[in-house]
Amino acid sequence: MKSCFGVLLYCLSFFQVDISESYNVKDASQILAQSNAQRRNFGNLPNARLPPRTSNSSHCRSRPLDLVFIIDSSRSVRPGEFEKVKIFLSDMVDTLDIGPDATHVAVVNYASTVKIEFFLKDHFRKENMKQAISLIEPLAAGTMTGLAIKKAMEETFTEQSGARPKSKSISKVAIIVTDGRPQDQVGEVSAAARASGIEIYAVGVDRADIGSLRLMASNPLDDHVFYVETYGVIEKLTSKFRETLCELKAEVVQDPCHCEARLAFQRQTQNYIQDLNAKHILSFQKVEQMMAHK
Template sequence: MKSYFPCGYCVVLLLCDVWATYPPSGLDLQHITSQSYAQSRTLARPPHRTLNPAKTDSQCRSRPLDLVFIIDSSRSVRPGEFEKVKIFLADMVDTLDVGPDATRVAVVNYASTVKIEFLLKDHLNKPDMKQAITRIEPLAAGTMTGLAIKTAMNDAFTEQSGARPRSRKISKVAIIVTDGRPQDQVEDVSAAARASGIEIYAVGVDRADMRSLQLMASIPLDDHVFYVETYGVIEKLTSKFRETLCGVDPCAMGHDCDHICVNSNASYYCKCRNGYILNTDKKTCSMKQVKAAVVEDPCKCEARLVFQKQTQNAIQQLTAKHILII
């Protein structure tokens, strides 16, 4: 007689897992189906990675940013998946040029409540920042994405929290990572955040609601909305953000400076070599005009020598005329 025990045992395990995630009071067949489908897609997983705070590997020189990650740690994000998010954050930190005068990073963690894990002013080097990322724990429960955005705007992007003054013209960027549908309103608060000068990127995972991602993100949406099927492949977005956030070298791309090109944020300005000054066109250089120094002759020696030479010349001219007359 053919045994079906192995198959039945797997089904029992799967139902237990689903039951633990969705208790009887909140049983939803559609959620169970989608959850099971999501699990089936993670069977062929990439090699396991762990977060190593000591390892740093800057892939490029990014333009200075005030960057806030807003990460979803609601109940739908399993512990192993949340670890993937933390590895993604660490990879992003490695990509950036982190420092007091370069990029500063903060992390806002949210579920039913919102917690600022660390502020822009708290960690100004990569090892400390990545160590802080390892200590982040999921909050579980709901998905208050709108509240998280509001908290980031009002508390994380302030000068008191380490954001640079508006006069410094440092870009303010928020990257939201979520796998669900917000349980509060995101449209108005996202619009307010964008109006305050915050550029928003929305990353959706698995069952994330695409319409909500579009309402949160800056325009053009094609450049600010991303989607991945599972947390297992979220690390692949690092290269995409590297292209977006890493600064290019404007001077290397070509410039019209007469002498020296100097990179400045995403732009450049011109300088001149020693002995030259920058013209009003801010591009070409002209040699400095050196004024002749006037040296005083206190004893009037030079004046006397000149008078003597003039006298001698006059005498010679008179002598020559006298000889001609004779």
């Protein structure tokens, strides 16, 4: 019986050596050493470039949209706060590709009345659009959010106003920014807007009613409802919307030494041998236990 166990132990040892030699390594530490050496060599290549980071703005452009901002300028929004909303809109414009064949932008301003500040067809240069945003004035009293959504749906998301026809499959997106509770009904009109193909994002600030935001927004709600405590931090949403509205166009960068492929292979090899070593040790322990009971 002991001779059988000896043969088994010999076979296990031979199997481990065979696997290690097939990968041209002696143990996991050698893999790590090779991996570190290749990292150093790769970093010293004169023209070496790592694969692109997708968060780099130079590799990212917004997908074409028909985008309408619907902004609350009711009495509860103080003048300084409204200026921060305008900065947010301006920053958003900077993240987008604006143009006849790219993204079209409109702004709907509302309080107790609704004013279309400019249509989707009005501005195709960022400078002109940002200038128009800077001239927007608050409307003061009231919070007729439902009326604003209805007017946006009927008067801005139309081909006459610069929206593309359905045949072009351009996404229609509305971003609503409000800090209060609507004084009219928003559920039915929002449902009609969504049914017409408009994707709605609802941004609540400070005293905004979360229930109303959820009634307005598209599903899934976790992706379409946002809340910030003050207008002072609303600009933080710019990067969030940029991720949402952005279509990554990362260029393909060649790996001149194939270092990334080698490192990936070595990591896989290391994991495999570590797993094999663990199984090997477990087998020895079981054999020792069996021999101890003989």
